[in-house]
Amino acid sequence: MGILTDSYKASHFLQYPPCQRMIAYGEFRSGFDRDTEDTRMVVYGIRYLLETYLHRQWTIEDVEKADKFYSTHKAPSFTAFPFPKDLFLEFVHNNNGYFPVKLQALPEGTCVHAHVPVYQITSSGQYAALCTFLEVILTMMWYPTTVATLSRRARDVIEAAFEESAEAGAASLLLPSRLHDFGFRGCCTVEQSVIGGAAHLLNFTGTDTLSAAYYVQFELNGGEPVGASIPATEHSVMTAWATERAAIENMIDRFGDGLFACVMDSYDYMRALSEVLPGVAEKKVGRGGFMVLRPDSGNPVEAVLEALRAAEKVFGVDINSKGYKVPRGAGVIQGDGINLTSLSMILSAVLKHGYSAEAVAFGMGGGLLQKVNRDTMSFATKLSHVTYADGTEADIMKSPTGDTGKVSFPGALAVKRVEGVPTVFPAEGGYVSEEEDMLQTVYDCGPVKKEWPLFRELRARIANEWPALPKKANVVSQPLTDKIQNFKRRRQQ
Amino acid sequence: MGILTDSYKASHFLQYPPCQRMIAYGEFRSGFDRDTEDTRMVVYGIRYLLETYLHRQWTIEDVEKADKFYSTHKAPSFTAFPFPKDLFLEFVHNNNGYFPVKLQALPEGTCVHAHVPVYQITSSGQYAALCTFLEVILTMMWYPTTVATLSRRARDVIEAAFEESAEAGAASLLLPSRLHDFGFRGCCTVEQSVIGGAAHLLNFTGTDTLSAAYYVQFELNGGEPVGASIPATEHSVMTAWATERAAIENMIDRFGDGLFACVMDSYDYMRALSEVLPGVAEKKVGRGGFMVLRPDSGNPVEAVLEALRAAEKVFGVDINSKGYKVPRGAGVIQGDGINLTSLSMILSAVLKHGYSAEAVAFGMGGGLLQKVNRDTMSFATKLSHVTYADGTEADIMKSPTGDTGKVSFPGALAVKRVEGVPTVFPAEGGYVSEEEDMLQTVYDCGPVKKEWPLFRELRARIANEWPALPKKANVVSQPLTDKIQNFKRRRQQ
Numbered sequence: 001m002g003i004l005t006d007s008y009k010a011s012h013f014l015q016y017p018p019c020q021r022m023i024a025y026g027e028f029r030s031g032f033d034r035d036t037e038d039t040r041m042v043v044y045g046i047r048y049l050l051e052t053y054l055h056r057q058w059t060i061e062d063v064e065k066a067d068k069f070y071s072t073h074k075a076p077s078f079t080a081f082p083f084p085k086d087l088f089l090e091f092v093h094n095n096n097g098y099f100p101v102k103l104q105a106l107p108e109g110t111c112v113h114a115h116v117p118v119y120q121i122t123s124s125g126q127y128a129a130l131c132t133f134l135e136v137i138l139t140m141m142w143y144p145t146t147v148a149t150l151s152r153r154a155r156d157v158i159e160a161a162f163e164e165s166a167e168a169g170a171a172s173l174l175l176p177s178r179l180h181d182f183g184f185r186g187c188c189t190v191e192q193s194v195i196g197g198a199a200h201l202l203n204f205t206g207t208d209t210l211s212a213a214y215y216v217q218f219e220l221n222g223g224e225p226v227g228a229s230i231p232a233t234e235h236s237v238m239t240a241w242a243t244e245r246a247a248i249e250n251m252i253d254r255f256g257d258g259l260f261a262c263v264m265d266s267y268d269y270m271r272a273l274s275e276v277l278p279g280v281a282e283k284k285v286g287r288g289g290f291m292v293l294r295p296d297s298g299n300p301v302e303a304v305l306e307a308l309r310a311a312e313k314v315f316g317v318d319i320n321s322k323g324y325k326v327p328r329g330a331g332v333i334q335g336d337g338i339n340l341t342s343l344s345m346i347l348s349a350v351l352k353h354g355y356s357a358e359a360v361a362f363g364m365g366g367g368l369l370q371k372v373n374r375d376t377m378s379f380a381t382k383l384s385h386v387t388y389a390d391g392t393e394a395d396i397m398k399s400p401t402g403d404t405g406k407v408s409f410p411g412a413l414a415v416k417r418v419e420g421v422p423t424v425f426p427a428e429g430g431y432v433s434e435e436e437d438m439l440q441t442v443y444d445c446g447p448v449k450k451e452w453p454l455f456r457e458l459r460a461r462i463a464n465e466w467p468a469l470p471k472k473a474n475v476v477s478q479p480l481t482d483k484i485q486n487f488k489r490r491r492q493q
Numbered sequence: 494m495g496i497l498t499d500s501y502k503a504s505h506f507l508q509y510p511p512c513q514r515m516i517a518y519g520e521f522r523s524g525f526d527r528d529t530e531d532t533r534m535v536v537y538g539i540r541y542l543l544e545t546y547l548h549r550q551w552t553i554e555d556v557e558k559a560d561k562f563y564s565t566h567k568a569p570s571f572t573a574f575p576f577p578k579d580l581f582l583e584f585v586h587n588n589n590g591y592f593p594v595k596l597q598a599l600p601e602g603t604c605v606h607a608h609v610p611v612y613q614i615t616s617s618g619q620y621a622a623l624c625t626f627l628e629v630i631l632t633m634m635w636y637p638t639t640v641a642t643l644s645r646r647a648r649d650v651i652e653a654a655f656e657e658s659a660e661a662g663a664a665s666l667l668l669p670s671r672l673h674d675f676g677f678r679g680c681c682t683v684e685q686s687v688i689g690g691a692a693h694l695l696n697f698t699g700t701d702t703l704s705a706a707y708y709v710q711f712e713l714n715g716g717e718p719v720g721a722s723i724p725a726t727e728h729s730v731m732t733a734w735a736t737e738r739a740a741i742e743n744m745i746d747r748f749g750d751g752l753f754a755c756v757m758d759s760y761d762y763m764r765a766l767s768e769v770l771p772g773v774a775e776k777k778v779g780r781g782g783f784m785v786l787r788p789d790s791g792n793p794v795e796a797v798l799e800a801l802r803a804a805e806k807v808f809g810v811d812i813n814s815k816g817y818k819v820p821r822g823a824g825v826i827q828g829d830g831i832n833l834t835s836l837s838m839i840l841s842a843v844l845k846h847g848y849s850a851e852a853v854a855f856g857m858g859g860g861l862l863q864k865v866n867r868d869t870m871s872f873a874t875k876l877s878h879v880t881y882a883d884g885t886e887a888d889i890m891k892s893p894t895g896d897t898g899k900v901s902f903p904g905a906l907a908v909k910r911v912e913g914v915p916t917v918f919p920a921e922g923g924y925v926s927e928e929e930d931m932l933q934t935v936y937d938c939g940p941v942k943k944e945w946p947l948f949r950e951l952r953a954r955i956a957n958e959w960p961a962l963p964k965k966a967n968v969v970s971q972p973l974t975d976k977i978q979n980f981k982r983r984r985q986q
Contacts, residue, residue, distance in 0.1 A: 007722030229500030236876035383729035
């Protein structure tokens with residue numbers, strides 16, 4: 001446990017001025033992909049960090065191992081690498097081994113705009129200098145929050161296309177399966193697949209990332225299922241048979257009365273659509289099920305349109321009440337090259353060519369679970385307050401010249417809805433009562449009694465909160481704005 | 494365990510033709526960032542996957558939990574989600590619960606070019622259809638291999654600059670600390686930080702990712718240290734004091750006789766260099782240690798040059814035997830915006846302005862451990878051989894029209910050095926003896942007896958192999974080329 005941070009963090013207890021209280025907070029400083037027009041996000045992930053790291057009691061052995069380690073973790077000309085051994089031993093002995101900070105966080109699944117603090121850490125007394133020791137672990141909230149936000153924004157795109165072209169509009173029961181998580185193998189580790197895959201499941205039910213579906217169902221949702229998939233081929237299946245046709249016929253034999261998907265570019269995508277598909281059509285129709293065609297290379301927009309045209313030609317189409325074509329018993333899933341941009345482009349082209357969005361699903365792999373990083377929404381933790389050893393209080397605000405994006409808020413903070421928008425206030429001054437504060441205490445020098453909502457409740461929370469928020473908003477309350485102005489004025493003096 | 498794969502993988506046992514043997518292999522299809530001029534890579538990561546997942550014995554309970562899960566993991570109109578329950582139970586009962594495939598892999602730390610198989614999976618008998626079930630887990634080798642390769646390529650860039658401008662050239666003892674891992678907080682999970690951070694440590698000793706340094710030291714290197722760092726400030730330290738000068742003076746008091754680093758842009762970077770630094774110079778010089786200046790915003794090239802100029806002005810420089818300036822008792826670490834491109838640009842500018850590369854270190858965070866993905870070096874697993882139930886053998890080769898990058902090799906494969914270059918051969922035909930084959934058996938329906946080299950031996954292996962390889966090479970042997978040609982000719986007939 002004593003090594004779950006950056007090296008330099010271990011030395012910071014000697015670097016802060018003597019103090020009796022410190023406060024720091026974490027915030028995303030931008031919308032997804034630095035978007036300034038839509039700065040909303042789905043905040044998610046504190047529970048895993050709490051249960052995995054904060055709720056673990058440190059032992060003497062942990063400290064001894066850390067000691068052994070730090071004594072060797074030094075540059076050649078440096079005599080020893082410092083770490084707060086005495087403070088660690090102190091809380092092992094006198095705080096049941098629990099790390100001695102207070103942690104407040106937004107409820108899981110809360111939708112807020114950039115700059116709203118997602119957590120706030122307070123350390124006091126002899127432990128004051130440990131305030132930011134856990135920053136590295138807590139910062140990892142960037143990941144599930146970023147994936148949940150990306151996935152939600154993809155849902156917005158799909159909902160708009162459904163509203164326009166699908167029989168039941170955005171209320172269609174098909175919609176939750178329309179963005180399928182293909183990202184397991186593109187993750188760096190299994191742990192990541194669980195966390196990222198769970199974040200996606202806040203918004204959709206479609207997933208092949210079984211690790212996440214299993215974890216969420218049994219650990220976070222009382223056993224009730226949260227994810228679904230269908231039998232589907234990969235290239236190894238298609239190429240293991242003597243012919244592509246034989247591979248598809250086997251799929252029809254096995255799964256033809258239900259839903260199944262076949263990847264279509266093992267040899268020659270266009271030939272598979274124009275020659276192989278018609279050859280199996282009668283057999284497929286005879287079984288009565290639903291066949292999903294999966295392109296996997298080429299230009300994604302063209303590949304999807306070609307599949308729709310082939311499905312129309314081979315199986316026919318119905319025209320739905322919105323006037324859009326829906327192929328009979330067949331559809332397309334595009335799982336190659338999907339990101340927010342290509343998703344929009346494909347759906348636009350699909351509708352433009354008269355097909356309903358109902359006919360198309362998407363698979364997102366590395367784009368969903370791996371091609372994001374801490375800069376995607378600019379996450380950072382900042383110190384905001386110090387009470388020095390002599391009792392003097394000082395609010396802290398980072399405001400470097402030449403980089404206005406890196407400005408931080410001074411003082412202890414609270415978050416309260418103003419006209420529905422979660423807004424940042426000074427914690428002191430009576431603006432926000434403890435009950436109103438959305439920054440709830442989730443840990444207080446040890447676990448606190450807390451009932452976590454079921455995963456399905458988080459889904460409902462997001463479904464309610466996300467569309468109710470304006471795409472962007474000023475989240476800095478007047479009292480905090482005043483405080484910032486005063487702070488800057490004082491510094492200039 | 495039964496859910497550590499993609500959903501569709503669980504249905505593949507019903508999708509393959511009846512067979513008695515299947516072979517698949519994994520390869521990177523390109524050099525780092527799709528580089529075609531340097532396709533070398535450092536292969537790393539199979540041991541962790543073996544020890545964490547393959548060496549685990551499945552139990553009846555695992556299968557029952559999987560059963561419970563799969564029965565609910567289905568689309569609404571689909572009756573049940575299939576998974577190979579009987580096969581799982583079979584190996585739980587009759588193979589001690591070990592997954593029944595054979596796995597060969599390149600030795601950890603081997604340097605090869607793109608397209609050389611890094612692992613090969615063989616499944617036989619009743620278990621033949623399980624060949625690719627573990628693909629998702631094994632594919633995660635993309636991550637440590639990609640990070641190890643990126644980090645090694647960064648080392649090449651730094652070595653070239655040292656060779657030109659440092660006292661001892663690339664043999665300088667300073668070199669291994671010159672790329673420092675700042676990536677812990679930018680990881681998605683702690684597990685990732687361990688695996689990615691370890692991959693970096695194959696090439697460098699500089700790291701703040703303690704999770705990795707600790708793991709490698711105690712689990713992979715017999716307790717001998719592999720990573721080092723120095724006490725360093727962050728913004729919270731600098732801003733917690735009444736003035737920046739007070740923060741630096743405290744650092745000098747605490748660590749001034751050794752190595753220490755201060756971030757310099759908390760308020761105004763240029764002012765910190767021109768006013769604050771001269772103010773603490775006498776105190777700093779008096780303690781005799783080494784102070785590292787850390788810019789953290791702005792244009793990285795300019796920021797480094799400004800720090801070097803300030804160090805020259807405040808502390809003076811010596812001219813080394815290569816004619817380059819080395820500031821006295823001070824240096825710079827640039828940890829913002831570092832990737833292979835900016836690294837080269839900064840070092841070029843540093844040398845061009847007459848400073849030695851010795852004076853500059855680099856920190857790489859998200860760029861090192863997170864801004865990579867499975868496409869960075871195009872990793873994929875492909876089926877290469879099937880022996881059908883009736884004994885007929887068929888080599889499999891994916892060769893889709895219109896995407897020559899996705900061509901795979903047919904048949905069982907072996908790897909042997911030809912003039913030092915690891916080269917791919919057909920496994921059969923007597924070209925490569927079992928002893929010669931670099932694809933060593935690391936698992937055979939259960940753990941195999943194997944002594945893993947210490948981490949320091951891997952470091953030595955890479956240091957030898959990497960520079961000895963040409964930047965690119967043809968890795969397809971003549972016999973395999975002939976086989977591919979024959980395969981294509983037969984298909985066209």
